[in-house]
Amino acid sequence: MKTKDLILIIEDDEAISRMLSLFLDQQGYKIIVAGDMKSAIRELQTQSPEIVLLDLGLPGGDGKTLIKSIRTQRSTPIIVLSARHEEKEIIASLELGADDYMTKPFSTYELLARIRSAQRRFMGLQPSSNILQCHELVMDTAQHTVAKNGEFLKLTPTEFGLLKYFMLHQNQVLTHIRLLKEVWGVGYQQEMQYLRTYINSLRKKIEHDSTRPAYILTELGVGYRFGCGDDFDSKE
Amino acid sequence: MTFLYPYRHYLVSFALLLIISIIGELFSGWLGLMNIALIYLLPVLVIALRGDRHATTVVTAISVIVFDLLYVPPRYSLDVHDLAYVWSFVIFFVVGYTITYQAKRIQANAIKEILLNTLSHDLKTPLSSIQGNTALLLREKNIDEHTQREVLIQISDSTHRMNRLIANLLDSARLKDNREILRKEWCDFEDLIGVAIQEFRHDRVMHRIDVEISPDMPLFWGDGGLLVRLFVNLLDNALKYSSPDKPICVVMTSMPTKTVILVCNDSEPIKKADLKNMFDKFYRLENTADIVGSGVGLSICKDIVIAHEGEIEAYNTDHGICVEVVLPAPKVPARTLREE
Known part of the structure; x- marks a missing residue:
């Protein structure tokens, strides 16, 4: 039996992390939630998740710094969640190595599509033919x-x-x-x-x-x- | 007489000036120069309450000149022998400007209050729909599937409406802040109208929007985010006031010095005065209380167009209303590489 893929949600807003956990759990994922930078780093080291959902507006630490530090160690797909009007931040995090982004408020099914597509890319389904x-x-x-x-x-x-x-x-x-x-x-x-x-x-x-x-x-x-x-x- | 209407405050001040000059003449022996000077401050106070610095300057200057002419020795000349009177004249201006400044602040607060009321109303409408509908879903056990879906669609519609309103507010705040923070870049109108149409993908009205763009449309130097907001608001408005199921037409035409964008719908014609005022803040047509939305949308359109040095107006057509936006062509056209 295939084990469930693990998603790490780094989000300080409980309403959103609870909604995401509920939804992604229903879709067959295993979820861990980190509410701040410190626990995020701890969970990353101990759990090695398959996907990271990262809220860019995390207090007590710049989300971009986290992307940088994740990228020095692993290539886990990162999907950034951000507020509207933060195009500069979004572009910067994509350049730092984030795989995709969603602006709040977003549709959960659109997020699911992004997660699946990031996972597929990560599996390395590169076209082999011409x-x-x-x-x-x-x-x-x-x-x-x-x-x-x-x-x-x-x-x-x-x-x-x-x-x-x-x-x-x-x-x-x-x-x-x-x-x-x-x-x-x-x-x-x-x-x-x-x-x-x-x-x-x-x-x-x-x-x-x-x-x-x-x-x-x-x-x-x-x-x-x-x-x-x-x-x-x-x-x- | 209507052309005098914008200047009514000047007229009131001047009339007051005339009356006090007559009173001053009649009782001058009895009142003394000091009291007469104070009376001449009255027109200054009246005009200053408008909060318009230009008007205050004009009326204060005239008030000072009349006072000087009639009372300051030597009388009936503009000469001033005692320099202490120059000091009085300065006080006139100080009082005038201080009150103007205060009046302006009070007015700004009043506008904020109206804004707050309108907004809280417009935010509360979709919010109450969400609250009511979710309460219904939580409490009622035996709702048939069709009704349940209907209720959920209403909730979803309300959230999209709220989202659009909040987006408008954020953009409006950005515009108010400073003109310089426009994030200008090369924009393709076709691209932007496509993004704007996408915003209506949830509303089941997307198919009613017809777009026609001249094939040689050049790139435009503007703030892409704000231009999308402009198109979304124009489409939203055209859809809201349109006869049901009639198409909304968007026509973009490029000319040598400008680009003309028309957004037209099919609806009852509206009064000339309403056409003019449509783009003013919080303006809403009298008979449209039942249509969701606020007067904020179109006024933001005007702000966005003005920020891009363009013009916006609305007019009646044979069977509907058109909003016309004219944007000037960029001073330096975009470079393009041609290849075949």
Whole structure:
């Protein structure tokens, strides 16, 4: 019998940690809760959880420091919970190695989707072939082609590079800076205008309705996410 | 006469000045210069209570000049022989500005109170729905599944409404604070309207929103978060006051020097005066007490548009109401790389 995956919830607000424990317990996870930085570090060392949910607004210690110290020792997926209007903090924690984020208030099912997707990535399900697929989109990286419903799409080299990076990092939040650095190259991190323009043109080619995108989702103030998989299809 | 209305406080002060000048003339021998000087402070007090520094300056200056002309020796000239009178004139201004400052503070508090009342009302409405519905679920054992679901949907709707209101409040506070903290970046309107539409995904109204964007829409230099809030509020408003099940149209057109954004719905026309006042704080149409929401949303829209040096107005169409937002094109257009 498979043992239950352990989730460490680092959250000082009891109402939220109780709600999360109740919900995630129902979903078949084992839960431990740490209310402050000190007990969080203790639980991390003694329990080695599979997933960490971290409230960024933790008192008595910066949540970002915790991310840094976790990352020096292990690569456990970390999902950051934060308040709205904290885009800078979110970006900083993603750069420090957090895997994903949710802004309060959030839907518990959306959180569950993020947990599952972070776990899958952690298991190392890297695509081994040249074929990347998401629903009706199929990319062949060797042939340099993209097809939607079997019909080939005409993409520019940059559009292709961008889509490839997205499809290699499905369901993952990708910050503006990371996308610019990985697709355009070092030195382009500040060229938001390029990113905006190419996201727009890429959406026109791959989305059914570019004002209601289903693939390239905007994470306001943070970056983009290539949504794929059942978890991300139905938002509540 | 209506054009005089904004200046009514000036008129009152000037009338008062005239009356006291006549009284002063009649009783000047009896009153003494000291008392006459005090009487001339009256128009200053009256105008200062408005809390408008500019108005206080104008009326105080005139009051001082009239007093000087009529009473300060040599009379009927602006000359002042005894420099002690200059000191009196300074006192006039000191009194005027002190009262103006206090009046301003009192007014600000009054506005805060109205804000607080409106907000607590608007927050309490969804909150009572949540309280009532959860109490129902907790107490009643035998609710059929359909009703139970209905109740839960109401709770969920209320939480989304509260969330939107709180988001508005936070953005409004950010705007009030200082214009400089706009977090400007290159924005794609299509991207932002997409995010705004996403906010309605829970409300089962998303399919009613039609969007049309010119294909050559350039990037805009603005605060993405606030622009999303602008679109969310405009859509929310258009949906709230729309005839049920009629579409909401969003049209974005780019022109050489500006971008025009239209959000139109299908509804009864509204009065001209209402169209103008719609964007003022706490303004709500008379006959819409039953529609959930507050006057805060549209006034925040106005603040956001002004912060981006744009204009916003509303007008009636043949079968509905349109809100038009005009935003100036960025002074330096975005660089784009073209590749084929």
